[in-house]
Amino acid sequence: MIQRVNEKRLTQLVRELAQKISREIMQAGVKANDFEGIVRLNRAVIRWQEMELAKLGYYVKDECKIILNSQITNVERLNFTFYHELTHHLIEHNDEILSLFADAYIPTNTQDETMERLCNAGAAELLVPSDNVYKMVKEKEFSTALIPELCERYRASSIAVSLQMVNIAHHDCYLFIAELRSVSLDKALQPMLFPYDKVRQQQLYVIYSAGSPQSKYLMPRNIPIPYGHLMYETLKYEGEAIKGKDDIPRRNSINHAWITDCDAMYFRGKVFAFFNVSQPINNQQMLLL
Numbered sequence: 001m002i003q004r005v006n007e008k009r010l011t012q013l014v015r016e017l018a019q020k021i022s023r024e025i026m027q028a029g030v031k032a033n034d035f036e037g038i039v040r041l042n043r044a045v046i047r048w049q050e051m052e053l054a055k056l057g058y059y060v061k062d063e064c065k066i067i068l069n070s071q072i073t074n075v076e077r078l079n080f081t082f083y084h085e086l087t088h089h090l091i092e093h094n095d096e097i098l099s100l101f102a103d104a105y106i107p108t109n110t111q112d113e114t115m116e117r118l119c120n121a122g123a124a125e126l127l128v129p130s131d132n133v134y135k136m137v138k139e140k141e142f143s144t145a146l147i148p149e150l151c152e153r154y155r156a157s158s159i160a161v162s163l164q165m166v167n168i169a170h171h172d173c174y175l176f177i178a179e180l181r182s183v184s185l186d187k188a189l190q191p192m193l194f195p196y197d198k199v200r201q202q203q204l205y206v207i208y209s210a211g212s213p214q215s216k217y218l219m220p221r222n223i224p225i226p227y228g229h230l231m232y233e234t235l236k237y238e239g240e241a242i243k244g245k246d247d248i249p250r251r252n253s254i255n256h257a258w259i260t261d262c263d264a265m266y267f268r269g270k271v272f273a274f275f276n277v278s279q280p281i282n283n284q285q286m287l288l289l
C-alpha cells in the first residue's frame with residue numbers, strides 16, 4: 001500500500017536519521033569538524049572546488065561525493081554546508097525516506113526546495129541536537145536573544161541553533177536568515193540613486209528560511225529584504241534583539257503586506273529574524289504540553 005506523508009513527517013524522519021548518525025559519529029570517536037573522518041564513516045568522499053561565492057557546495061550522488069566551495073571562509077557557513085551535503089548523502093542512501101519522499105504530498109515543482117529544507121533540518125540536528133535547544137527555550141523565552149547563548153553553550157553554529165529553535169517552536173512562526181550582499185548597480189546611476197548613503201550599496205538577502213511545525217506556508221530564499229525593513233535596524237546594534245512589527249519577506253509582497261511581530265538580531269555577520277504569526281508559548285504553557 002502506498003503511504004502518503006507530508007513534509008512535516010519527512011522532516012521528523014530526517015531528524016531521527018541525523019540523530020542516529022550523530023550517535024555513530026560520537027561512538028566512533030570522530031570529531032564534529034573532522035569532515036574526512038565523518039565522510040569515511042559514511043562511505044562518501046569529500047572534495048574542494050573553487051566556485052562563485054553564492055554557491056556553497058553540492059552532492060554528486062553517483063560518486064557519493066560531497067563538493068564544498070573552497071572560497072567559503074566563514075566557519076559556520078562551511079560547517080552548515082558540509083552537514084547539509086552529508087544529509088543529501090544520508091537521504092539518498094535511505095530507502096524508507098526516499099520512497100516516502102517519492103509518494104509524499106509534495107507538488108513536483110517544489111520537490112527540490114523540499115529536499116533542500118529536509119537537508120537543512122538534518123544539518124541543524126547534526127550540529128546541535130533539538131533536545132538541547134528545547135531544554136533551554138523551555139527555561140527562558142523564545143527570542144533571537146537566545147541565539148548567542150545557545151551558540152556559546154553548545155559551541156554550535158548560529159544557523160543550526162536558530163533553525164532548531166523554529167523546528168521545536170509550538171507557535172506559528174517563520175525564521176529568516178539574511179546576509180549583506182553587494183548590490184551591483186549601474187555605475188552611472190549609482191551617484192544619482194544613492195548620493196549620500198554608501199550603506200545602500202549593500203542589501204540584505206535571505207540565505208535560509210524555515211517555518212515552525214504550525215506554520216502554513218513555504219518561504220523563499222535568495223530574495224532581497226527591502227530597504228527600511230526592521231531587519232536593517234539590527235545592523236546598528238550587533239548582538240541585541242530588536243523587536244517590532246514588519247512585513248514577512250516574500251516574493252512580490254509589495255501589495256500584500258503581512259505585518260507580524262518581528263524579533264531580529266544581527267549576530268556573527270548574519271541577521272536572524274523570527275516572525276511570530278501567533279504568540280510564542282511561555283514557559284508555564286510549555287510545561288503542560
Ligand SMILES: [Zn+2]
Nearest residue numbers: 084088116119
Ligand atoms: Zn542541497
